[in-house]
Structure formats: C-alpha cells, structure tokens
Amino acid sequence: MATEPIVEEIAGTCVNEHGGAIGMPQLCVDWMPNQIFWLLVTLVVMFFILKTIALPRIGAVLAERKGTISNDLAAAEELKLKAVAAEKAFNDALATARVEAAKIVAAAKADIQKDLDKATAKADAEIGARAAESEKKISEIRAGAMEAVETVARDTAREIVAALGGQADAKAVTSAVTTRMKG
C-alpha cells in the first residue's frame, strides 16, 4: 500500500503506553505476519474440513433426498394410476350391473304382465260364464212367471165363467186367455 513507508516509521510503536492505538491498527506492519500466518492456517483447516468431510456429506444427503423424493413421487404417480384404473373398473362394473338390473326388471315386468293378462282373461271368462248363467236363470224365471200368470188367468177365467153359470169350454177359455195375454 502507498502508505506503508510512512507506517514503517512507527513500526514497533503501534500501541502507546496506555494500550491505545497509534494510527490505524490495520496498517501496523508488526502485526501483519501474525494475521497472515493465522489466516492461512485457518483457511487450510477450513478448506480441509469442508472438502473432505462436510461438502461430500451434505452433497450425498441432498442427492439421497432428491432420489427419495423422486422415488416417492414416482410411487405416488403409480398409485394414482392404480387409483384411476380402480375407479374405471368400478365404474364399468357399475354400468354392467345397471344394464343387468334393467334387463332383470324388464323380464320381471314381462312375466308379471303375462300372469296379469292370464288372470284377467280367466277372470273375464269366468265373469262371462257367470253372466250367461245368470241371464239364463233370469229368462227361466221370467218364462216360469209368464206360464204361472197364464195358468192363473185361465183358472181365474174358468172360475169366473162357472160362477156366472156358464159351461166353461176349456179350449175356448184357453185360447181367449192366450189371446188376451198376448194383446
């Protein structure tokens, strides 16, 4: 440095008798060899600590962590793919089951419809038969009633004729009653 010649004049007197600094301690040539020596020792020690122990170790740890993280990421990716596949399979199964269920429902419906139709037809036939039977009975009853009315009328007419003192001609009465009944 440019100021060194000046400093050399006070070399050996960097500190006054009270322990205070004379001038700038930074420029005291007396102390420089000491500082430089210990600096070099320190740097060499630090360099070897870092170079042989610390840096390889930290580098290895960082690389290992990077590897672990990327492995984990790959595993996670795989698991994700698996999950997607499983979801797809589930959805497929669900769709199949739906179709199957729809089929079953349709079949059941058809069966039920068939049974229902059969039962309806049977019921209809029965109802028809019963109705016919009833019709027949009603007509029989009606015919029976007509006959009874005719008989009653003939008998009544004959009695009336006899009561009036006439000789009741059965044939004539009958034809008369029949004519009246029809009229």
Add this chain to the structure above:
Amino acid sequence: MELEAAQQFAQMGKFIGAGLACIGLGGAGIGVGHIAGNFLSGALRNPSAAPGQMANLFVGIAFAEALGIFSFLVALLLMFAV
C-alpha cells in the same frame, strides 16, 4: 513555538482534508440509491425477471459502494495514519 504552530496547522489541514474526503461518501450514496431505484423500477415493470438479477444488483451496489469506502479510507488515513 513556531514548530508547534506549524504542527497545529498541519493538524488542521488533516481534519479539513478528512472532512472533504467524506464528501465522496455522499457520491457513493447517490450511486447506490441510483442502482437500487433503477432496479426497483425495472423490477416493478417486469417482476418475473427480478429474482434472476439479484446477483447483478448486489455486484453493482458493491462496486458503487467500494468507491465510497475508498474515500472513507482516505479520511481515516488522514485522521489516524498521516
């Protein structure tokens, strides 16, 4: 007696010189502020590019500041070493 007067005169010169040397620190301050301000205005225009230029920012500040430190050093040398 005359010698003492001369010494005091020299001392006065030292102090005045040290004070004048410290003006240089103001220049360094202006320079550092200039760098930081321009960096900030650039960073606000294009914030995505800002982090990549941090190293350049610090190097620029260091260069500007070093010159201020030189003048401070001159002041210190005048005060304590001359």
Add this chain to the structure above:
Amino acid sequence: MATGTEEHGSEAGGLAIHPMDQFIVKPLFGDGPVEWYTVTNVTLWMFIAVLVLIGLFVLATRHRGIIPSRLQSVAELFYGFIHNMVEDVTGHEGARFFPYVMTLFMFIFLANILGLIPMSFTTTSHVAVTAVLALMVFMTVTLVGFFRKGIGFLSMFWVSSAPLALRPVLALIELISYFVRPLSHSIRLGGNLMAGHAVIKVFAGFAGAMGVASVVPIVAIAGIYGLELLVAAVQAYVFTILTCVYLRDAVGEAHH
C-alpha cells in the same frame, strides 16, 4: 506523524473516543511482542470461526438425515446457496472451485458475524487479512486462466467488439482494472467492516459523554447494529460473487 508519539486522545479534541482501539492485535498470553507465531486475539477469533464451522457443517450433519434437523438445514442452505452461485456465475466448468469458494464465503461470513459480538475482534476488518484473501483469488484467477487458456487468456484485454483504433486504449484500461481488482476486492470488505465498527464505537463514545441524552446514540447504535448485520452478510456475499465473476474470466468462455 505529529500525533504519532503524543498521548492517545489528543486527536479527538477532548472527547475521548478511540474508535481504532478495537482493532488492536494483542497477544492472548503475556505481554510480549507480536511475532508471526504468537497466539493473539486474531488466532482466538479465527479459531472460534473454525469451531463454529465444525459445529455447523460436521456435528450438525452427522446424522445425515433425509429429514434435516434445524442446524443441518442451515448447513444445507449455505451449501445450496454457494453451489447455485458458483454454477450460475462461473458455469459448469467452474464447479470444481466450489470447495474453494465455499471456504472463502464461510470464513468471511463467520468472521463478519462473530465480529459483531460485543467485545469481540473482527479479523476481516484488517486489510492484511482481506488483502491475502483477495490476492489468493487474484493469483488463482491468473494462474488458472493461463493454465487453461494459455496465451489466449490475454484476449480478455483485447476487446474485439470495439473499433480497432480504440482497442489499445481499452486494453490499457482493462489491464489497469485487472490489476486494481485485488485492491478494490480487499478494501471493499475490510473498509466496510472497519467503517461499521468504527461508527458504532464513535456512537458509543457519544453515549458515554451525553448523560441522560445518551438514549439517542444508544438507539442509533441499535439501528446501526442491524445495518451492520446486513453489511456483514452482504459483504461476504459480494466478495464471493466477485470471486465467481473473476473465476468466470479464467474458466468460462469469453464474456465480451
């Protein structure tokens, strides 16, 4: 030289502030002269820096945890920070210099931070120390540059993109700036540290002389102390990144 032999304090004009006393190198044992091998406070604080380095980088990482402990992650932070810086600035070729750059950074960083402990000694505030660091970088760059590029290393000074007439002038300027590098490199670090510590000491002197009003300088000291913490880290960073920039000249492709 007038004050050289006078009693200390006369230059402060009554107010007895001795901002330079904190930079005195003292022998730890005894009172003898400071020889080159003497164990001094320089030795002590460099030794403490080495201990901190061992604690941080050897003891804290001994478990090699995949999931790092707190201190291990600090060590990994430093590792990643400097590794990225070397790779980004110097390029892939410069990655071989990583342990060297890491040593420089850790030494300067630890010395700066340890120097901020009150009553401690800041080894990096001494120009002798920073000059050795800067000269090591300068010589490394020069030797590696000539070793790798041979005479082609000199093309760094011959700015081929400039007009031919200007090139000799530019070459001269580049050459001068190349040789000024270690000077500015070392003064920047040492000067910053020395300035900060001296300013804190001056304010402390004010605090001692102002009675009740000394609250003001004490608050100012607290503020400056925070700034000095920043400066300590930033100067270590700047020294290291400039080392990388200079190394790029030596190992990288031409930067012009």
